[in-house]
Amino acid sequence: MRVAVHGSDCDGIISAALILLKYPDAKITFINNPWEASSINEPLDIVIDLPKTMNCKANIDHHESNYRRLAEEGRLTEKDMVSPSAPAAAKLVADYFNIRGGIADELVEMAVAADTGKHTEKTLKLDRVIKLLHDDDEGRVRLAKLLAEKGAAFIEDEWFREQYAKLKDIEKLDEWLSEVAESIENPKGLFVFVDEEGTIPYYAAKDIAHKLLARGCDTVAVAYSDPNSPRRLKVSIRVNENSSTDARRIAEPLGGGGHVKAAGVTLEAKDMLLFLRMLAERSPSRKVTYLRLQPPR
């Protein structure tokens, strides 16, 4: 069983854990950049939370952009389960392989929370450790095995705690980010562009977005350096639960994609003005608040 999963978020790693529950000997490949999937040639049995690769037997995914492309190109088969209405790929994996039970249900619940912008303390910690391990395949397999073994109790595992302890000063940073979010005046309905290039560690890149949305901002776009594609900036767009803004309509014109509440795009610096325009066009007042994040040393 050869499986490729999205390697840089909770949904991908949890999907790998579900596969390992059912097929403990499965060989897992992690792919950090979804757009790399289209150039992958190696034969695979299942490709999860990623666009369908050329040589895979089945694709399990919930990205609308992937669904549309596959439908247009006539590449969907009855072996695939590509369903944009699913809240997380892990939910589809559980359905596809009929993986049920205490641990499986806990895993699916965590993936759904993470992918629908309802992170809990647990899933946020998991997400940070996944980002810490972004170039460590062995570490990610270990993490997926741990999730398969312990479900939501992964958080008490000693190895996991050791990994989390490597995220130095995270609590201080978290406190500072909360102060920044608190300092924004009249946050309700605001469209915010947060520039954190070179200042916030990758594992905490999107934390400010969650904090600003919790204060009532409508849409938050965070631009940060992505260790997987130097020289370009990654922009993550997060939308308030109560907003009707569609994050995909900001990301897709520039080649990105994702979901209604959470989308992303990778940009050259020269395209940043175009991005800001896309963001402003979704803002009823055409106003966008720019925030440069620069934590004190």
Ligand SMILES: [Mn+2]
């Ligand atoms: Mn997903």
